[in-house]
Amino acid sequence: MIKIAVASGKGGTGKTTVSVGLARAFSLLGKSVALVDCDVEEPNCHVFFPESRAISRKDVISLVPHVEEDLCSGCRRCYEFCHFNAIVVFDKARILDEFCHRCGGCNLVCPKGAISEEEVRIGEILEWEVGERFRLREGRLTVGQANPSELIKETKDVSWGEVVVIDCPPGTGCSVMEAIEGVDLVVAVVEDTPFGVHDFEKFLLVTEKMALDKVVVWNRADISIGGITKVCADKGIDIVMSIPFMREFQESYARRKDIVSFSQRWRDEFLSLAKVLLNRIEENKRDAT
Amino acid sequence: MKIAVPVLGPGPDLMMDERFGRARFFWIYDSNSKKGEVIENPGYSAATAAGPAAVQTLKDAGVEVLLAANVGPKARDMLVAAKIEYHEIEPQDAQKAVEAFLKSRGL
Numbered sequence: 001m002i003k004i005a006v007a008s009g010k011g012g013t014g015k016t017t018v019s020v021g022l023a024r025a026f027s028l029l030g031k032s033v034a035l036v037d038c039d040v041e042e043p044n045c046h047v048f049f050p051e052s053r054a055i056s057r058k059d060v061i062s063l064v065p066h067v068e069e070d071l072c073s074g075c076r077r078c079y080e081f082c083h084f085n086a087i088v089v090f091d092k093a094r095i096l097d098e099f100c101h102r103c104g105g106c107n108l109v110c111p112k113g114a115i116s117e118e119e120v121r122i123g124e125i126l127e128w129e130v131g132e133r134f135r136l137r138e139g140r141l142t143v144g145q146a147n148p149s150e151l152i153k154e155t156k157d158v159s160w161g162e163v164v165v166i167d168c169p170p171g172t173g174c175s176v177m178e179a180i181e182g183v184d185l186v187v188a189v190v191e192d193t194p195f196g197v198h199d200f201e202k203f204l205l206v207t208e209k210m211a212l213d214k215v216v217v218w219n220r221a222d223i224s225i226g227g228i229t230k231v232c233a234d235k236g237i238d239i240v241m242s243i244p245f246m247r248e249f250q251e252s253y254a255r256r257k258d259i260v261s262f263s264q265r266w267r268d269e270f271l272s273l274a275k276v277l278l279n280r281i282e283e284n285k286r287d288a289t
Numbered sequence: 290m291k292i293a294v295p296v297l298g299p300g301p302d303l304m305m306d307e308r309f310g311r312a313r314f315f316w317i318y319d320s321n322s323k324k325g326e327v328i329e330n331p332g333y334s335a336a337t338a339a340g341p342a343a344v345q346t347l348k349d350a351g352v353e354v355l356l357a358a359n360v361g362p363k364a365r366d367m368l369v370a371a372k373i374e375y376h377e378i379e380p381q382d383a384q385k386a387v388e389a390f391l392k393s394r395g396l
Contacts, residue, residue, distance in 0.1 A: 079345075085338035088345045090371045096363075099338040 003183040009203030011170035014219040019167035024260040025274035032133040034161030038179040040139035052128035063117035071114035078106035123151040186214040197227030293352040294383040303383035307358040310340035340364030
């Protein structure tokens, strides 16, 4: 099984377009494909597969800590342990749910057993069959939940497929790190605007720290301030595809079709991209052994 | 009574910082001893929950009143929970703000 994460830094650069196109291309190459939508706050890969068949749905449960005030002595050990400032202590400990990362540490360090954990439904995972050897899996965060990482972790835990394509959330935070952790290759979809270049550079800091191999797909490549090419040249990053600002992409979206099924030209482009990525991952694996 | 004001620098100029949770420093004035001191706000560099962390710092320092230009919604909830009285005022010299506050209380 090989895993490819499609990520971006900046939002709205074309992650889903590229994810869906790549998944379709791998499928055309004869691979069994799992397309995994980890953009759990607003998953939308399913938009492109109106004729797919739902095959499963399950709830994802998380343990949320609570303080039993009668038992709390206000010793502050949980407060000192928490890295996310999710606990304050004014006489008694108080947990701020929206900042809690559910690490369970407060419960472990409490000497009075004053912290209990309650089950909360943080989201769900849905699966569809797109084709005989092509599945879509989607994480959907419950409205009001603030921490998607746990759900992303479970969503990307796939047991099926020769190729797994992960559509990541935007940004450079915890949820993105969770989505790209352990993949064979990161495809960064970027645009060459001041905002786009800034976020791309931030994103590169994350991939460097996580020691992940990456390539760039340059979207809206006819709009340029010269930033992306410079960053890629400086860092030796390959730009493996350039997509101009084209009507075809908007049309395919409006018709709920992936770009590979919609356009002959882009079918060819995505097929060669898929091959390039497969070769690269194979080479990396060979070099590692 | 201890009164806290978020300030831009460690002194001697004590201009208010317009932010609360992300302010760099707090000036804390004790109306009993008539002395003030500047402390650092750990919330300044906190990744998340700067507001609640700042409230914790004030509570630990024994602050009863906060004078700030803007208090975020999360910090506001925490101030209520910590029983710290707060007032949102125009950004100004912190010493003048505290003087005006004490005067309004007849102190």
